[in-house]
Amino acid sequence: MKTIQIDTYRTARINAIIQQRQRFSSRIERDKANLSACKLALLNLSQHQSEFLARGVDATSAQRLGEINFEVINQIDGVLGLLEKLRYRCTRSTINIAVVGYARQGKSLLLQSLTGLNNKVIPDGSEGYCTGTLSKIVHQPGLKSAVAKVHFYSSNEFSLQVLAPYYETLGLATKSITVEEFALTPPPGLPLDKKNSEFDKARYGHLRRDYYSNIAKYRHLLGSPPIEIAEENIPQYVTQDSLDQSGNKIVNYLAVKDCVISCSFPHEDIGQISLLDLPGLGDTNLIEAERLIKILSEEADLILFVRRPEANAVWGEAYLKLYQIARDALSDFPLSKCSFMILNRSKHGAEGGDNGYRCQKLQAELKETPIRVAQCIIADCSNSQEAFAEVLEPILDYLAENVESIESEYGRSCQKQLDALYHNISTELDKASGALAKYGDGDLLFEQLFDRFWRRLTNDLENLLAELKENRDSLDSDFAQQVENAIQQCRTDTGIPATKEEIAERRHLFGSYNSAYNEFLHEIRTNFLGHFLSLDKAMQISLENRKDLVIKILKSYLGELGNAQEIDFLQIIYNLLPDNANNLKMGFQKLYEFDVSHAGRVIRLLRVNIDKLKPDTNSFLLSPAKQFPEEVTSELNIEEQILCTLQKLHQEAADKSETALHRILCEPSADAYFMLEEFVDRVLRAKDVQLEWRIFLRKECYQVWSEFRQIEQRVQQQLIWRTLVERAKEVNGLLVR
Incomplete structure (x- = not known):
């Protein structure tokens, strides 16, 4: 085949552009490295964010951490993929021209004409879709015959x-x-x-x-x-x-x-040009359609759409779809700047002979379609001379004039996404900067914890006070049971002599019924009261149970200070309170000292009901002649009367005591209410008492709140977080340099 001479200056320019594009790849590598470093920094931040939220931080920090959107990492992956494609373009040693078209439109004929290869290497069968896989045809001057390197899946x-x-x-x-x-x-x-x-x-x-x-x-x-x-x-x-x-x-x-x-193209010194032969479109082979999109987006610098206008040809749906596939592959890059439409003129075609008129008609109508290309060329693709003069040479001229602007367009498109990504990352990093600003701040931490303490303590004590108030007129069930047990035991174990013989023996011992009777009164009275001695303690136990409810609330909010036993807790807190915490000290002291057992409250109540069991107030046998009828003369009758009288007096004392005790069954509930009301007034409602709590808890904060025991760790974590944020900001800043 005859070699065709072309413009060597143009060839040198194209080769120089390729070298310049390859130098641009170093900037892309830098951007990729910076972006990868930024991704790593954000991943570290994201991991620490998850750890902080899982471990538990204060509400403000948790909210601020939760507002950081690390979905921006996925955006980085997308831009990294774009940069890799751009890097691949820039490191190629050739300018690639992809030839795209439906089957039997002249695509293979054009490639044969431009490369000098025969129809065995570039098949153009009249039936079916002959090209089975992607072929990249590279111009290598001086080769006698073509050679190929085949890559397998x-x-x-x-x-x-x-x-x-x-x-x-x-x-x-x-x-x-x-x-x-x-x-x-x-x-x-x-x-x-x-x-x-x-x-x-x-x-x-x-x-x-x-x-x-x-x-x-x-x-x-x-x-x-x-x-x-x-x-x-x-x-x-x-x-x-x-x-x-x-x-x-x-x-x-x-x-x-x-x-x-x-192979050696028939045109000398055309520069580092390669042609991409894609399988014919219109085939339903799914894989090659997907491959086309990938090739166009990653491999092609220029796209040639080849069409042979048939009879009654129009720009129908099939060709609009073909253009759409290519436009989708190139994303937001304007396809019009890097594509040509080649209308294949066949002068002796099987369908209607010369189709030159149809070519001109479609060329004129192209501007009325959504298809936009740099040029629309009419040429006989089967004629090597015409293919070169009408197709390749104008394309090479266009590349020489426009390849720099095309590459710049790719670069601007990529830089636009880099800039948008930079701003998105900056927005999230600004959030991250302030997320833990107060996390290691002891003063802020105290205010937050004290506010929570005050709200919960106030709520719990007021709820308990409301409950005791509602039940202050209700009997205390535990105390009521103790009272019933004591009364029953009192009625069962009376201390009264069981027989008249015991009375007789006691009379003989003292030599007088009066003395024996008085002695029995002392014994019965003391035995009677002995059954009720435990009720003061029972009343105090009931009160202590109410104290324990208060102590349980206090201990739940005072951390390690709550480890003391309940019996010592109130006294321990009292001793820890500052000397000038007058309201708090008084409140804890009164609660600690509140007691009913030492006052002998129950026994005092009962003694007014057992006066007749005292000899001084009951002279039943002091004047026997006045008490007994004259016919009562035997000692036996006197002993029966003494026994009857003792039983009657005991019954009367027991009945009066039961009535009196039933009146105080509600007193433990009332005492508990007034005890707690006094305590709540002192520790919650007194003037300046909240300040007293603040002073006390600030001094004991490390004992009360575990967060303060972790404050040093918080400071370290805050420092690590700040370092990670600054590192991310640093590498993010490199994206715009």
């Missing part, structure tokens, strides 16, 4: 990149399938909701007919190292229509990830 790549999209899209499985599983088990049938879709049925046909039925033929290639092959062997790996010597179809292309073909 690994088993894992094949499973994830080839099989999984089919199974997921067609709804065949809920999990990834391995190559081994695929080889042993045919794909399940299409779900009911897919069976009416011709497109899904066609995809399913690819999976079952091509990949599954032929797996024994290509499976051995999965995971193989790259191989280098001569020109005559290239069709065996890149086309769908190659046959072996026995006439069987060769399906090696199913295992091929990509193929890099090196």
Whole structure:
């Protein structure tokens, strides 16, 4: 093939741009490193945030920590992916031109014309979709014949990149399938909701007919190292229509990830240019459609859309969809700056001969569609001279003039996202800066803890006081039971002589019935009162139980100060109170000293009811002649009268005592209420008493609150947090330098 001379100055410019782009990669590497360092710093902050919240911090710090949104880390991952794509673009040694089009539109003819390769290497079969895999055609001056390097899928790549999209899209499985599983088990049938879709049925046909039925033929290639092959062997790996010597179809292309073909283009000194040959669109092969998006976004610098206008051609849905796929692949980058539309003129086409008029018609109508390209060119793709003069040379001129601005556009797009990310990170780091500002502040901590202490103590004591007030006129059940037990024991164990003989013996002992009678009164009286001596203690126990309720509340809020036994607790707190805490000291002293047992309250009440059991107030036998009728002359009758009188006096004393005791069954409840009311007034309501609590608790804060025992640890944690925030701010600042 005749070599065509072109503008070497333009070639030098293109090569210089590639070198300049490669130098730009160092900045991208720096940005990636800074962004990765920023991500690590944010991950450390996020981990510490979780630990703080799990461990428990004060409410203010918890709220501020919770407001920090570390979802920004996911944004970093997205920008890192973008930077990696940009880095890959900048480190490439070629400017890549992707040729895209539907089958039988002239895409392969254009590639043949530009590269000098024949239709065996770049198939252009009249039926079906001949190109089976991605081919990258690299210009390497001086080669006599083409050579290729073939890369194969690994088993894992094949499973994830080839099989999984089919199974997921067609709804065949809920999990990834391995190559081994695929080889042993045919794909399940299409779900009911897919069976009416011709497109899904066609995809399913690819999976079952091509990949599954032929797996024994290509499976051995999965995971193989790259191989280098001569020109005559290239069709065996890149086309769908190659046959072996026995006439069987060769399906090696199913295992091929990509193929890099090196050859000497028929145009000298065009610079470091490579052409990307993508499988023809319109095929229902899902994998190649996905591959197209990936290639366009990562590999291509310029895109050539190739179309051969047929009879009655219009810019219909298929071509708008093709453009949309490419635009989606390039995201927010304007496709119009890096794409050309090539209308393939066929002068002797099978359908209507020369289609030049249809080409001109579509060229004129293009501006009325959403498709926007840098230029729309009409050329005969099968003619090498015309393909060069009308397609390649204008494209190279355009690249020489615009590749810098295109690369700058990519850079600006990336920098725009970097700037947005920087501001998002800065916003969250500003929140982080103040999150623990007061966490190690002892004064603030005391105020927060004291406020909680005061609210809870006040609430609990007032609730207890309200409960005692409601029940102050109710009998104390424990005390009532003790009273009933004492009365019953008093009536059972009277101390009265059981028989007249005992009275007679006592008379003989003293020589007088009067003396014996008086002696019995003393014994019965003291025995009577002895049954009730425990009631003062029972009343005090009831009161102590109420004191314990107060002590339980106090101990629950006084930390380690509450470790003292209840019997000592009030006295211990009293001794710890500052001397000038007059209200508190008085309140604790009165509560501690409040006592009823020492006053002999019950016995004092009973003694007024047992006067007749005293000899001085009952002279029953002092004048026998006045007490007994004359006919009573025997000693036996006197003894019966004494026994009867003693029983009557005891019964009367017991009845009066029971009545009196029943009147005081509610007194323990009333005493408890007034005792607590006095205490609450002193420790909660007295003037300046809250200040007295503050002074006392500030002095004892390390004993009362565990948070104060952790204050040093808090300070260290606060320092670590501040260091992490400053580190994150430092590396985040590098993103805008």
